[in-house]
Amino acid sequence: MIKNIRFFVLTVLLTAPLSLFANFDFNNNCLNAYRSIFELKLGNARAYISTEKKQHPNNSIVPLLENYVDYFTILTSESKRDFDRLKGNKADRLDRISDDDKNSPYYLYAQAEINLQWALIRGRFGEYFNAAMEVKRANSLLQANAKKFPDFHLNLKGLGLINAVLGNLPDGALKTALSTFGIKGDLQNGLNMFETLANNLPKSSYEPFYAEVVFYYAYVLTDVAHSPAAYSKTMKYTERIADTSLLKSYLQSYVCIKNSHSDQAISILSKRPEGGVYQPFPYLDYLEGVARLNKLDLSAESHFKRFIQTNKGVNFIKDANIHLGWISLLRGDKGSYNIFANKAISSGYTYMEKDKQAKNDASGEAPNLDLLQARLLFDGGYLSRALQILSDKSASNFSSTKDKIEYSYRLGRILDDLGKDDQALSAYQATIALGRNQKYYFAANAAVQTGKIYEKKKNIAKAKEAFNLAISMKNHEYENSIESQAKAGLKRID
Structure with a gap:
């Protein structure tokens, strides 16, 4: 430029x-x-x-x-x-x-x-x-x-x-x-x-x-x-x-x-500074709720509720509600989960990818508890705890196609971050094989992560193949974000 x-x-x-x-x-x-x-x-x-x-x-x-x-x-x-x-x-x-x-x-x-x-x-x-x-x-x-x-x-x-x-x-x-x-x-x-x-x-x-x-x-x-x-x-x-x-x-x-x-x-x-001199920033309560729930700390509930009560904006309302639903599930309260899932569908807007995904999550079946815990712990960086939840399971332990795909995907992400490249690649391939024609984002993102592993290994041909595969998958969740990451990967290796 x-x-x-x-x-x-x-x-x-x-x-x-x-x-x-x-x-x-x-x-x-x-x-x-x-x-x-x-x-x-x-x-x-x-x-x-x-x-x-x-x-x-x-x-x-x-x-x-x-x-x-x-x-x-x-x-x-x-x-x-x-x-x-x-x-x-x-x-x-x-x-x-x-x-x-x-x-x-x-x-x-x-x-x-x-x-x-x-x-x-x-x-x-x-x-x-x-x-x-x-x-x-x-x-x-x-x-x-x-x-x-x-x-x-x-x-x-x-x-x-x-x-x-x-x-x-x-x-x-x-x-x-x-x-x-x-x-x-x-x-x-x-x-x-x-x-x-x-x-x-x-x-x-x-x-x-x-x-x-x-x-x-x-x-x-x-x-x-x-x-x-x-x-x-x-x-x-x-x-x-x-x-x-x-x-x-x-x-x-x-x-x-x-x-x-x-x-x-x-x-x-x-430890953030507080007081009337500062601009109200409800999103920080949302962030603290996310961080706490990622370690399965259910005190996150108060932060999400405070965000919803004080927030005057249009974004992250759906996502806060689905997080409150997950807290209910982790407490064994399916009825409350359904209430929050309905709020995640009906309230707020979908300008942000997070809110689009929250609406998608809320519109389907309630998440499997093991997969939910593994997802949250992985997002928080608690890899050993996340792996422990999935280590004694296989895809056959899950009944729905979505859960089978998600199991392979979650396992792949955990193994990837633990540096177990070959095991991660195997899990990603299983994700792609089962999920490439589904609306879920798991297969497309597994292809991106596969590309990144091969890029790290200097296997340019395999990396290009994986990034192009991710781009070829259409009509799934997070499509724009995943495609941009795949295109950025192709630019890096070119």
Whole structure:
């Protein structure tokens, strides 16, 4: 996308004060507002912004800061009402910036950031065409800014995000919309940009932007690239962020849970900063519920219930309810399971893959208890306990086709993470043989995991075969996510 950006050049811009440009003035008020935003102290941020508007009404950094506040208000609330209420602010902010100093590197950058933030938010609420338009605008603005100010390193933040997300975007409405504009990305290029910023910003006058870079880098590593380095790099780069940052608690706990470090996630969440100064963030209760249930700790129930009671958003409601159903099953209460399963079907929305899967799970038969426990323990990183549950069983111990497929799949995943490659491959092949024509995701993901094992073994032909097999399977759960992982695997080995 941007071919010759000089990642490691130290120029005047890297040592110049942030307030170098008169009408784009990152003065103390603005820096305090920005830091407050990335600690999720949005009330404090609004107060600093209000003071700045009174003292310097023409400062065009203010519209960008106001947009950050809206962005994190919606991100933490997941509220469609907040989204609909706040999205009308975008046009006015862009108008205020567009009349300002065109010779400042912040002129195009601020406009690009506002477009990109709204694109990310719209994607959470299914407004894919508008999101694609905003990505297109942001991309054009950042490319123009990179040509005009090649040593303004903040360009790499937005370009890195666009490259990474577009370089590994699964088939779907957003990818279709973006393809009409001819926009493509490169995942590795995007990752390189973030790595450059994460390493170099602390050495420069742009250090205040570090937390934002790490925020997006952790997202790309975990949810876009599905990188095995996501956990180690996130923990490394978040270490220097202040413990007073609620965003730090979120990033660390989220990445821990996604990478099977549930005990660490629980510890982080139990110590997270609290108080009225912080933005309400019900999703953190959901995360703690997930982490606790992954070790079969049924106290998770209170966290899921608190999430449902305090959450004003549209996402993860179905998933929280199916988790409450599983807790009921683990207690031997099938009646309560049915109540929560019905809620998982009827309440909430399906913008997120997690909620789609929760609805699918709730619409079928109640899960087998052994498979459910093995699934949860595996997700939490408790591999020995998970293997112990399945070690004395075989597919013949399960009556339904779904359970037979899931047994082989769960066993394969556990053996895979234990480093028992040959046994894992055998379990994956059994999963594929029985499940490749079924609607469940087990076979397709088993093919992806098979590809990763062969990739690790440097058996490129077998890896390609497995990744292509995963792509060829259609009309199953998590299809977009699994296909994107398979395509990323093919890119790596090519």
